[in-house]
Amino acid sequence: MPSTTTSHPEQGTQPVLSVRNLDVRYGDVAAVTGADLDIHPGQRVAIVGESGSGKTSLGNAVAGFQPAAATITADRLELQGTALDRSSAQPIPTRTPGLSMIFQDAMRSLDPVWTVGSQLLAVLKPGRSRKEAHRAALGWLDEVGITDPERVMDVYPHQLSGGMRQRVMMAIALASKPSLLIADEPTSALDASLAVTAMRLIVSMAEREDAAVLVITHDIELCRHFADVVVVMYHGEIVETIAASDLDRAQHPYTRGLVACVPTLASAKLEELPTLASVMGTEGDAA
Numbered sequence: 001m002p003s004t005t006t007s008h009p010e011q012g013t014q015p016v017l018s019v020r021n022l023d024v025r026y027g028d029v030a031a032v033t034g035a036d037l038d039i040h041p042g043q044r045v046a047i048v049g050e051s052g053s054g055k056t057s058l059g060n061a062v063a064g065f066q067p068a069a070a071t072i073t074a075d076r077l078e079l080q081g082t083a084l085d086r087s088s089a090q091p092i093p094t095r096t097p098g099l100s101m102i103f104q105d106a107m108r109s110l111d112p113v114w115t116v117g118s119q120l121l122a123v124l125k126p127g128r129s130r131k132e133a134h135r136a137a138l139g140w141l142d143e144v145g146i147t148d149p150e151r152v153m154d155v156y157p158h159q160l161s162g163g164m165r166q167r168v169m170m171a172i173a174l175a176s177k178p179s180l181l182i183a184d185e186p187t188s189a190l191d192a193s194l195a196v197t198a199m200r201l202i203v204s205m206a207e208r209e210d211a212a213v214l215v216i217t218h219d220i221e222l223c224r225h226f227a228d229v230v231v232v233m234y235h236g237e238i239v240e241t242i243a244a245s246d247l248d249r250a251q252h253p254y255t256r257g258l259v260a261c262v263p264t265l266a267s268a269k270l271e272e273l274p275t276l277a278s279v280m281g282t283e284g285d286a287a
């Protein structure tokens with residue numbers, strides 16, 4: 001079995017997230033099998049793999065956003081030492097204290113019938129006067145690069161551009177002071193330069209707030225630049241867990257395939273790029 005946890009300077013301290021032998025099934029479909037994962041305070045972990053490899057199922061199981069059709073079992077599923085009960089889907093998903101999630105589509109996490117301000121205030125109000133919470137909300141909007149926070153407080157999500165909505169979603173996710181931020185394909189809908197800006201913002205804000213980050217992505221290059229550790233999934237299993245700085249020395253053929261499939265100036269001299277099917281010897285299999 002490949003190792004599915006990695007060494008980290010803070011190993012020995014309690015992990016923020018600790019998962020052992022996690023299975024996610026949808027009826028006969030085994031979406032995730034036997035996943036082990038530890039995320040340490042402040043660590044940035046990326047889950048990478050092709051479409052259908054089980055990344056989102058794993059992230060949703062941790063966050064408690066699993067669909068009703070999912071059956072989740074685990075020997076351990078703990079956030080800061082507290083067991084998370086994911087035995088049944090909630091009719092209306094509720095926030096797990098200490099955990100925030102952001103999505104590719106900001107409309108999935110923003111409520112369309114509440115103004116931006118009321119959604120931010122809902123997170124910021126506990127323990128604060130209304131005035132303090134309002135000031136904190138403006139501060140958060142400013143932090144995520146919104147230049148006219150007073151106006152944005154009063155608008156509804158659909159009145160904002162996609163990029164602005166994403167910034168608002170980030171402000172709400174981090175204003176709740178999570179110890180773990182899960183970001184599911186946060187940049188897939190953005191063009192390359194905006195994707196880098198968005199990832200920089202996620203990483204720098206999370207670092208400032210002392211939140212560990214779990215990014216779910218197809219993009220191995222994004223992992224290389226923004227993650228400490230890369231968790232590689234293939235057909236529902238974690239096949240390799242590797243320091244991002246070691247990606248070029250990956251052991252598993254699938255990880256090597258993912259790295260080799262990224263077009264670079266050097267690879268452009270190849271007659272053709274390898275495909276994952278050719279790397280895994282599954283070329284010609286039925287899709």
Ligand SMILES: Nc1ncnc2c1ncn2[C@@H]1O[C@H](COP(=O)(O)OP(=O)(O)OP(=O)(O)O)[C@@H](O)[C@H]1O
Pocket residue numbers: 026029030031049050051052053054055056057058067069218
């Ligand atoms: N609600 C669902 N009901 C039934 N099967 C599902 C459901 N959600 C996912 N699956 C199946 O579970 C497997 C893993 O899907 P999952 O979405 O977790 O993978 P992924 O790696 O995140 O893919 P993508 O990158 O395309 O989102 C796939 O075979 C998928 O078809």
